[in-house]
Amino acid sequence: MEEHSTRNTAGAQDTAGTQETSGTQGTAGTQSTAGTQDTAGTQETSGTQGTASAQGTAGTQDTAGTQETSGTRGSLGRVVCILTGAxxxxxxxxxxxxxxxxxxxxxxxxxxxxxxAMRCLAEELGRKCPGVRALWQAADLGTQEGVAKVKEAAQELQGCHAAEKLIIVNNAGSLGDIRKSFVDFTDPEEVNKYFSFNVTSAMCLTASLLRAVPSRPGLQRAVVNVSSLAALKPQKSWTLYCSGKAARDMMFQVLATEEPDIRVLNYAPGPLDNEMQRQVRTETADPDIRRLFGEMKEKGQLVECGVSARKMIDLLVADSYQSGAHVDFFD
Ligand SMILES: NC(=O)c1ccc[n+]([C@@H]2O[C@H](COP(=O)([O-])OP(=O)(O)OC[C@H]3O[C@@H](n4cnc5c(N)ncnc54)[C@H](OP(=O)(O)O)[C@@H]3O)[C@@H](O)[C@H]2O)c1
Incomplete structure (x- = not known):
């Protein structure tokens, strides 16, 4: 992934002169706080929220390592990561x-x-992890144009030649219309739209990125699929979600089988205390599921996103999972 067209920058960071500053996006203003992460409000649906072409970067690439790195928890080393659903x-x-x-x-x-939201996150990363260069790409992964934009944006990543790890995290996902039962899905367009985002984009983006960053000595390539218990266990009212998650798990298992040199992890993060869970509690057609997750919320049994994120990174650092395995937060 070599130099590409000009990109915009978010200006909250110190700039070591490596960032381009062209474009129409301008500099970012407000900085984010960690507390905004689960309250972004809008629920993701299969709609077309836009395919904004703006991209940006924050942070500097070669700043000396003042960021909180591994500490006692272990470091991933020098990484290039593509993360969807950020x-x-x-x-x-x-x-x-x-x-x-x-x-x-x-x-x-x-x-x-x-x-x-990504600009704010990039700024936060720049403050907390100044040795990390954060770029963002706004794209609707439910569209071919969106997938193409991300592939193009990935060409802006400059560190692939020196990285020890390429990590592709397929995290973006949606529940689909959980107010419906199986027999309500008579419209192929609705179903195709769901799978286009939740399955097709994960496959095509991952394949394209793996092609763009081929194997070389000293580079480990890892692919993470953010999965769910729903990939393994059918749940009433979650026809699209369960089948999409099952498809993703299987396609990444095939990748693990075909490419023994690529580390593949299907990670189920547990029932997270966030926006998607609010949707589960309020919109699931099946009353038993609504009640179950409502009670979990009331009893404080939902998992904090940060806690599960730490577990996932611990798994990547330890690197002892079987490639292609489905690993749950509770395992
Ligand atoms: N929440 C849970 O309890 C739970 C449990 C098991 C597994 N998971 C899985 O964890 C992953 C993350 O979900 P979450 O709980 O963090 O849900 P979330 O809060 O709803 O976040 C979903 C993310 O996906 C992005 N996204 C949605 N539609 C998109 C589209 N068309 N194109 C590009 N990006 C899109 C959203 O960003 P924009 O809206 O800005 O595009 C957002 O960043 C998902 O794969 C989910 O299935 C969640």
Whole structure:
């Protein structure tokens, strides 16, 4: 992934002169706080929120390592990461955790539809992990154009030649219309739209990125699929979600089988205390599921995104999982 067209920058960081500053996006203003991560409000649906072409970067690439790196928890080394679904929820927490555990010179490309949230996150990463260069790409992964934009943005990553790890995290996902039962899904367009985002984009983006960053000595390539218990266990009212998660698990198992040199992890993060869970509690057609997750929320049994994110990064650092395995937060 070599130099590409000009990109915009978010100006909250110190600039070591390596960032381009062209474009129409301008500099970012407000900085984010960690507390915004699970309350971004808008629920992801299969709609077309836009395919904004704006991209940006924050942070500097070669700053000496003042960031909180591995500490006692272990470091991933010098990483290039592409992370989808970074604007809120689990992805937001993952970005923070991952960037706190990489070496200076690492890079992360954040992807979602909501540019402002990613700009804020990139600024937060720049403050907390100044040796990490954070870029973002706003894209609707439910569209071919969105997938193409991310592939193009990935060409902006400059550290692939020196990285010890390429980590592709397929985290973006949606529940689909959980107010419906199986027999309500008579419209192929609705179903295709769901799978286009939740399955097709994960496959095509991952394949394209693996092609763009081929194997070389000293580079470990890892692919993470953020999965769910729903990939293994059918749940009433979650026809699209369960089948999409099962498809993703299987396709990444095939990848693990075909490519023994690529580390593949299907990670189920547990029932997270975030926006998607609110949707589960309020919209699931099946009353038993609504009640179950409502009670879990009331009893404080939902998992904090940051806690599960840490577990996932611990798994990547330890690197002892079987490639292609489905690993649950509670395992
Ligand atoms: N929440 C749970 O309890 C739970 C449990 C098991 C597994 N998971 C899985 O964890 C992953 C993260 O979910 P979450 O809980 O963090 O949910 P979330 O808060 O709803 O976040 C979903 C993320 O996906 C992005 N996204 C949605 N539609 C998109 C599109 N068309 N194109 C690009 N990005 C899109 C969203 O950003 P924008 O809206 O800005 O585009 C957001 O960043 C998902 O794969 C989910 O299935 C969640």
């Amino acid at each position: 604007s809120r929820g689990f992805g937001y927490s993952l970005a923070l955790e991952l960037c706190s555990r990489v070496s200076p010179g690492s890079e992360i490309l954040l992807v979602s539809r909501t540019e402002d």
